[in-house]
Amino acid sequence: MNPFSPSKGPASKLIDGLTSDPATWMGQSLISVTQLTTPGLELLVQAAAEMRTLVKNHGGDDRLKHKILATIFYEASTRTSCSFQTAMLRLGGQVMHVDASAGGNTSSKKGETVSDTVKCLQCYTDVTVMRHPTQGTVVNTALDSIITKPVINAGDGVGEHPTQALLDLFTIIDEIGILQDDNVLNNEPSTEPLIVVLLGDLKHGRTVHSLAKLLARAQREFFKRPLVLRYCSPEVLKMPSYIQEYIDEVSTIAGSDITQEIYTNVYDAMKNSDVLYQTRVQKERFNSPVEYANVKGAYIIDTQLMEDAPRKMIVMHPLPRVDEIDTDVDKDPRAAYFRQMENGLYVRMAILALVLGKGVAY
Numbered sequence: 001m002n003p004f005s006p007s008k009g010p011a012s013k014l015i016d017g018l019t020s021d022p023a024t025w026m027g028q029s030l031i032s033v034t035q036l037t038t039p040g041l042e043l044l045v046q047a048a049a050e051m052r053t054l055v056k057n058h059g060g061d062d063r064l065k066h067k068i069l070a071t072i073f074y075e076a077s078t079r080t081s082c083s084f085q086t087a088m089l090r091l092g093g094q095v096m097h098v099d100a101s102a103g104g105n106t107s108s109k110k111g112e113t114v115s116d117t118v119k120c121l122q123c124y125t126d127v128t129v130m131r132h133p134t135q136g137t138v139v140n141t142a143l144d145s146i147i148t149k150p151v152i153n154a155g156d157g158v159g160e161h162p163t164q165a166l167l168d169l170f171t172i173i174d175e176i177g178i179l180q181d182d183n184v185l186n187n188e189p190s191t192e193p194l195i196v197v198l199l200g201d202l203k204h205g206r207t208v209h210s211l212a213k214l215l216a217r218a219q220r221e222f223f224k225r226p227l228v229l230r231y232c233s234p235e236v237l238k239m240p241s242y243i244q245e246y247i248d249e250v251s252t253i254a255g256s257d258i259t260q261e262i263y264t265n266v267y268d269a270m271k272n273s274d275v276l277y278q279t280r281v282q283k284e285r286f287n288s289p290v291e292y293a294n295v296k297g298a299y300i301i302d303t304q305l306m307e308d309a310p311r312k313m314i315v316m317h318p319l320p321r322v323d324e325i326d327t328d329v330d331k332d333p334r335a336a337y338f339r340q341m342e343n344g345l346y347v348r349m350a351i352l353a354l355v356l357g358k359g360v361a362y
């Protein structure tokens, strides 16, 4: 499918729909990073930077007063769930959280469909943030004709995690200096390639699927510098070919300067890199404990590895970590993962404000 041409199918609103016009965000679901145009990305980054300033100076405001967010998580979450809830609270709104892991106490225990459960939440609230372990369930719910309010994808199995990718992108541009004076449009782009290493479980990691796609879409007009994506993983956990093909397609259609490279040795992969994006080996997605045990300690970032790493290279991780980043690395100024986690609040404040029609004017 051509990622830049409008689809004729029911998913057409999920491609290239979100632009710099805040009206295009209002009432829209956010399911995939493919919905964001470059101007849409600029708007979101600008809005997130403003949210950061707002939180630092005033703690928040009341622009979402009388609005209610429903969060429904059919799978475990700390950061995504808490940052969305806090984002809503900091903008004066209210939150209703449903823990639906393994069905939880929802009517799915009685056989209700996911769409019917979400429809129920939408009768009482204004926007739904949803996570589900099965790829496709969130998009199918959002596109169900009974669903009339925005659904935000907070992770769908091994599919996508668009809001994580957006906060990752915000972190990258913030950390490597593109975001100057909280105004992304002032950037003086470098002509050096941006080298991003995606490390670990690239097969099951939805965060790296969304991030690779988003970086590829952002290369030409947003970063304005060549992009090198280095995939470093054990053979059995390699980046799915459909993601690599999508990026090739984006590259061809947009005339982008993107190189995709495959590595198994992290020391080779991180040479001259700007970002080392570590991921957790996703135990819950393996068919057998033996398969998991064979790969679980494949890559550990420790102080020894950091001694060999480029001085400018930041370390990112969507978190939670298990043992793939040694806690001694936390003290290294290049460890950006806690700053990245904080950015999740600002980016999600911006997303909620935009989809509820309060993204720009107060």
Ligand code: NCD
Pocket: 079, 080, 155, 161, 164, 206, 207, 279, 280, 282, 318, 319, 320
């Ligand atoms: C990630 C996820 O749920 O995909 N966590 C998150 O949302 N920050 C990564 C993971 O669980 O490993």
